[in-house]
Amino acid sequence: MELDSSSMKLKIKPISYPVMQISLKNGSEHEDDFLETEVTFPMEFWLSLALTLKGGAKGMGAFGSQGVISGLNRMSQRIMAEIKAEERRLQFKETYESFTNFVVQINSRTDLDDVRKGQIIHDMACKLKLEA
Numbered sequence: 001m002e003l004d005s006s007s008m009k010l011k012i013k014p015i016s017y018p019v020m021q022i023s024l025k026n027g028s029e030h031e032d033d034f035l036e037t038e039v040t041f042p043m044e045f046w047l048s049l050a051l052t053l054k055g056g057a058k059g060m061g062a063f064g065s066q067g068v069i070s071g072l073n074r075m076s077q078r079i080m081a082e083i084k085a086e087e088r089r090l091q092f093k094e095t096y097e098s099f100t101n102f103v104v105q106i107n108s109r110t111d112l113d114d115v116r117k118g119q120i121i122h123d124m125a126c127k128l129k130l131e132a
């Protein structure tokens with residue numbers, strides 16, 4: 001009887017949302033039997049992961065390590081923040097692209113000094129009600 005020594009590792013970085021790094025090791029002695037790739041997972045997967053992490057932290061209760069509980073909660077919060085940021089980027093994509101083109105256009109003008117360019121760009125950002 002042979003033991004299966006293959007393994008899989010998921011590297012979860014909320015900041016890399018929606019991409020996750022996957023490492024697969026076949027378990028053989030050959031170093032070539034190793035695969036590392038990046039996979040894009042849908043928002044629903046990430047949302048489920050965030051809820052699972054939060055539920056896992058809550059389920060540990062008083063018996064779990066406070067460091068682990070805190071880490072799971074932080075990871076859940078970061079994933080949710082990245083999901084919201086992505087939704088916001090998609091919602092305002094056209095506005096941001098238009099503003100970027102405006103900035104490039106103003107910045108390339110040679111008849112204006114840097115202060116005036118900054119003022120014009122700031123005025124347009126206020127007009128568009130862009131927030132950092």
